[in-house]
Amino acid sequence: NAGVTQTPKFQVLKTGQSMTLQCAQDMNHEYMSWYRQDPGMGLRLIHYSVGAGITDQGEVPNGYNVSRSTTEDFPLRLLSAAPSQTSVYFCASRRDRTEAFFGQGTRLTVV
Amino acid sequence: AQSVTQLDSQVPVFEEAPVELRCNYSSSVSVYLFWYVQYPNQGLQLLLKYLSGSTLVKGINGFEAEFNKSQTSFHLRKPSVHISDTAEYFCAVSVAYKYIFGTGTRLKVLA
Numbered sequence: 549n550a551g552v553t554q555t556p557k558f559q560v561l562k563t564g565q566s567m568t569l570q571c572a573q574d575m576n577h578e579y580m581s582w583y584r585q586d587p588g589m590g591l592r593l594i595h596y597s598v599g600a601g602i603t604d605q606g607e608v609p610n611g612y613n614v615s616r617s618t619t620e621d622f623p624l625r626l627l628s629a630a631p632s633q634t635s636v637y638f639c640a641s642r643r644d645r646t647e648a649f650f651g652q653g654t655r656l657t658v659v
Numbered sequence: 660a661q662s663v664t665q666l667d668s669q670v671p672v673f674e675e676a677p678v679e680l681r682c683n684y685s686s687s688v689s690v691y692l693f694w695y696v697q698y699p700n701q702g703l704q705l706l707l708k709y710l711s712g713s714t715l716v717k718g719i720n721g722f723e724a725e726f727n728k729s730q731t732s733f734h735l736r737k738p739s740v741h742i743s744d745t746a747e748y749f750c751a752v753s754v755a756y757k758y759i760f761g762t763g764t765r766l767k768v769l770a
Contacts, residue, residue: 552702570759578699579756581757581758583760588668588762590665590749590760590761590763591703591749592760593757593758593759596756596757598756604756606757632728638702638703640758641702642758645691645753645754645755646708646710646753647692647693647705647708648693648703648705648758650695650702650703651702652701652702653700653702653739654703
């Protein structure tokens with residue numbers, strides 16, 4: 549039982565490049581979310597999903613896309629990377645309103 | 660709108676001393692409350708949660724928190740801290756489909 553798996557762990561992008569951060573969970577959780585963590589700002593919600601085929605925006609969605617074709621996977625796409633997207637990204641999943649399980653994070657640097 | 664406030668961005672405390680990390684929330688609907696801990700370069704893990712029932716909640720590693728509905732607070736306490744408690748602590752509320760985090764409190768335990 550791996551829990552929530554994020555790949556890659558580290559990534560350096562050039563401004564304007566695109567990439568996909570992968571997130572997979574093996575707990576059959578309906579709810580999945582993407583957060584970014586920046587110093588002094590806590591975790592801010594980018595996008596979330598309440599089930600396969602259903603996604604919605606969080607508080608900082610600009611520059612990011614998501615899709616949820618299966619219960620297990622919830623990839624986050626950066627369309628055209630900008631230095632402001634340098635951050636640590638966390639994926640989380642949960643069964644309902646209670647405990648969330650987090651991946652180990654992806655440290656992204658945009659130069 | 661719901662929000663979570665952690666007033667203390669950093670809390671230094673000597674080893675074996677007690678500590679309290681403060682969390683206040685605002686919400687017009689009932690919430691579930693959580694404390695998560697993040698060790699350096701790791702994801703978040705659950706310390707404790709309040710869903711209903713007793714307002715004093717015990718968690719892992721000797722931490723506890725008290726839900727105070729009238730003061731809309733959920734402060735985290737530990738009677739005697741250890742060096743290994745050095746980490747960042749996040750308070751969070753779960754409302755409908757969303758998790759909302761505070762900005763975090765960095766606890767530094769001094770020898």
